[in-house]
Amino acid sequence: MMKKRGRSLKRRYPSVGYRQRGFTLPLVLGMGLIMIVVALTLLSRSQLDVSTASLQKQTQQAFAVAEGGMARTLGLLNGNYQILLRRTYNPATNTNFNPPQPYLIDRSTDAKKVGQPNTEGRSVPPVNEWTAASLGSDAPPCFTLDNLNTIVLSGTIGTPVQGNYRILAYLYDAPTETGYLLIEGRLPNNSPANAFIWQKMKITDRSVPSNFPGLLAQKINLGNNDVFGKVNGNVICTNPANCVVPQSECRNGQPTQTGLRTAVGALNNAIIDGTIAINKIELPPFPQVQARDDKVQAGDDKVQEPDSVPIENLPNLSPEQLEDAQKALREAGGTL
Secondary structure, eight states, X not given: OOOOOOXXXXXXXXXXXXXXXXXXXXXXXXXXXXXXXXXXXXXXXXXXXXXXXXXXXHHHHHHHHHHHHHHHHHHHHTTTTGGGGGSOEEOSOBTTSSXXXXXXXXXXXXXXXXXXXXXXXXXXXXXXXXXXXXXXXXOOTTOOHHHIIIIISEEEETTTTOEEEEEEEEEEETTTTEEEEEEEEEOTTXXXXXXXXXXXXXXXXXXXXXXXXXXXXXXXXXXXXXXXXXXXXXXXXXXXXXXXXXXXXXXXXXXXXXXXXXXXXBOTTOOBSSOEEEOOOOOOOOXXXXXXXXXXXXXXXXXXXXXXXXXXXXXXXXXXXXXXXHHHHHHHTOOO
């Protein structure tokens, strides 16, 4: 009698767990790949945020450097370098365009955009009047091209150095008596962060009554004489060529007080209550008196009084100065 051998169903038909065992590795690899992609994305975004925050911080620091450069430049232009306020420095140094163009638009290029930054690369005629040849005899004391390049046109901020600044352009528009100044601030060590400050300012002459000098001349040799007066006790030499400050008395492009006293010939015993300035200035027009051909006939015992000066023809004077002028004219035999 023969026995039939039966086959096991388990061997022919594996269990469900056995059949799914081959999908574990692809599933783990897929999930790992997804996690790696997500991690790299988050890391990239984190690095981008860090770089953006760092660049913003550096840009703020560069802006602070530019502000410091603007304050220092305005201090120099209002001090020993006032002559530059009415002269244009707008060279073709903007290398963002080919060929390079000036940074500011002048009146001849576009009267409606005078002083605006030249962001479109428009063809603007370059002008540089901040040169020794352009200034000639009007150059202030202690002025040299080295001072211009290292003190006025550029400089550093902070100790230790926190940044550098430079004047990109200064444009003076004569019809409106307006100056436009553009300064760039940049961090040291070749940092890509930089900032620009554009300043518009009205250029006016200082008030004559508050700064009217006690002594004004083209050449001054004061000696041991005194000049008194807190308001009008100033000494002003209008010709820098005749009032020379020794080079040994120049500090950072500025004359020392000793140098100014030497330039006007003030000796040790001379007292000057006001300030000493050496600068070419434009004097206000003096009233003209129309001459009359008055003849004194023989036998006349009365002399013709000088002509009177109409008050509307006088320059603007303070009440104290007007009273002094009236007194002086009365003593001279005139009327006001």
